[in-house]
Amino acid sequence: ELMASLQSRLQALWEEQELVLLEVRECAKWGEELEAMVRDLCKPNEFERYLMFIGDLEKVVSLLLCLSSRLARVQNAMSRMDGNTEAEEKQSLNERHKLLSRQREDAKDLKENLDRRERVVSGILAKYLTEEQLQDYQHFVQVKTSLLIEQKDLEEQIKFFEEQLEILEQSIP
16 A cells, blocks of 8 residues: 555656646746847847856756755754764764755855846846846746756655655565
8 A cells, every 4th residue: 555655646746747847848948038039139248148147047056956955865864873873874974964064055155146146137138128028037037946946856756755665665575
């Protein structure tokens, strides 16, 4: 019953992931349309700033999400430590925790820098776009970010349930 339940949950997550991937493709088309409009309206150096910001948005958000999930896994492993845990393993987990924490703080700094750049890009676009077009651009940035987060969250859940199912299958003779 437990295996069937996990399999059912996995199936639902895979279906949800397909829907999110569809939304990601639609968002990418929307991004291409925005990019073409910005290319036509802005100066080449302003367009380059826009392109760099959009490209870095995905990289920085993905980096933050990846580091956060890795840090959470290490913290979960640390919470399961007890008196039987080897000193070497404890030290390894503590070192990984420190490293990932530092890396996440660095990534947060990158995100703050990216937020400043977003304000600069918005200021540039405000000179060329109508209020409605500017709101459309800002909405695009929000949707792109939320889809990245949703996609990563689904990947993590799927990975978790696949691991649980594998452990369960191995435990049954």
